[in-house]
Amino acid sequence: MDKQHTQRIGVSLPPKLLDKFDNMIGEMGYNNRSEAIRDAIRNYMLKNQLKDEGGDGVGVILITYDHHRRGVTELITDIQHHHISVIESSTHLHLDKNNCMELIIVRGEIREIQKIKNKLSSVAGVKQTELIITSTIR
Template identity: 35%
Template sequence: MERVTITLEDELLEKFDKLIEAKGYKNRSEGIRDALRSLLAEEEVSSNDEAKCVGCVVYMYNHKERTLSSRLVEEHHHHHDIPAATLHLHVDAENCLETTVLNGTVKQVRSMANRITSQTGVKHGWLHIVPLDD
């Protein structure tokens, strides 16, 4: 491990110290390492469509929407090599929330997440991508 020195404005450091305390980091170094990892991961998934990754798409839908449940299942079966696992939760009498873990390239994962969240009847959808180290 290498030691580095950085210079930060007082206001920026104060905000950072509050953030790492709220998040439970033991020290500034841990917070900075995490911030750097996050920045590098974001750059990897935004600049390399062929990078290997896992993604988690979270979406809420009305299960009474005509044929939506079967369309979602068909989407998963049609691209059986990308979805890894799905968790289904009944939120209330009409709404369901699902999280599906996707595994593939950034391009494949984004495409699959878009096919899921763009279905008529899906109310909300978010994708979180984590690049895999080579």
């Protein structure tokens, strides 16, 4: 990175957070905080930019849920079948005697993918949803 085209900024952090950050970036192999902060900012901006701009993307929706909750499995399956044009595949994992995880591979309109994630989040019995997405590489 050309130092002539960078600006120095200051960031205030609580000591415990900074210690955790320093440990993490050391484990990840960063040479300094600036590199790690640049990557974190880029990732944050990409994640939020994709949600706002739309376009096509590819990613994974991860959900965890209590499979004993009445109707939860059926609703999750129904939502997937209603969006079959966007869902490439899914994988089901049994986490323990009560909980399951579903990994849903998606490709298509980012706004449509976000709608699917939001629908899954609203199902009673779903404990967690995460969307990991990137723009489609052309």
